[in-house]
Amino acid sequence: MERSLALVAIFAALTAALGLMPNLMLASGVPITAQSLGVMLCGTVLGAKRGGLAALLFVALVALGLPLLAGGRGGLGVFAGPTMGFVVGFPIAAFATGFIMEQTRNLPVGVAAGIAAAIGGIVVLYAFGIAGFMMVLNKGLMEALPVFVWYIPGDLIKAVLAGLITAGLARARPASVLSRA
Numbered sequence: 001m002e003r004s005l006a007l008v009a010i011f012a013a014l015t016a017a018l019g020l021m022p023n024l025m026l027a028s029g030v031p032i033t034a035q036s037l038g039v040m041l042c043g044t045v046l047g048a049k050r051g052g053l054a055a056l057l058f059v060a061l062v063a064l065g066l067p068l069l070a071g072g073r074g075g076l077g078v079f080a081g082p083t084m085g086f087v088v089g090f091p092i093a094a095f096a097t098g099f100i101m102e103q104t105r106n107l108p109v110g111v112a113a114g115i116a117a118a119i120g121g122i123v124v125l126y127a128f129g130i131a132g133f134m135m136v137l138n139k140g141l142m143e144a145l146p147v148f149v150w151y152i153p154g155d156l157i158k159a160v161l162a163g164l165i166t167a168g169l170a171r172a173r174p175a176s177v178l179s180r181a
């Protein structure tokens with residue numbers, strides 16, 4: 001119990017730390033950021049419940065005003081901005097990633113993690129992100145969709161990285177991959 005709580009805190013911190021990596025703010029107001037890799041790893045390593053909790057902890061700290069998002073942003077204002085759907089979607093995407101990871105125990109860890117990260121961390125996250133973007137900027141789906149084409153190549157690379165990192169962790173520290181415990 002204590003160990004899994006510590007891992008939840010560590011993965012929330014990892015997601016925050018990935019916000020310190022160089023990011024690229026595009027004209028859309030949505031940055032290209034490594035933080036979605038953190039969300040993917042929350043799910044692939046910790047599984048649905050604990051992964052969702054780690055991402056929720058990260059979002060709660062942002063809501064409380066900690067400047068943990070790419071470029072040092074934080075506070076309730078984020079939830080009125082163009083990235084609002086992504087931020088709200090982080091815990092759901094981590095949960096979905098972990099859920100898929102838990103349902104694919106028949107696959108090698110790395111393959112399962114890559115697939116889970118692509119579905120949870122891209123398909124599910126974008127569904128929330130694009131919906132939020134459309135709501136905040138009052139745009140239609142056909143206007144919003146082309147905006148996000150630019151983010152997909154990077155996110156596919158992140159899904160592959162999530163697969164490789166999770167497989168590496170499973171080899172080096174099998175007990176820390178709670179999604180396979």
Ligand SMILES: O=C(O)CCCC[C@@H]1SC[C@@H]2NC(=O)N[C@@H]21
Pocket residue numbers: 030031032033034036069070073078083084086087125129151154155
């Ligand atoms: O910093 C924020 O306010 C949240 C940023 C969300 C960015 C999304 S996550 C999925 C997609 N991939 C990226 O690199 N950026 C967007």
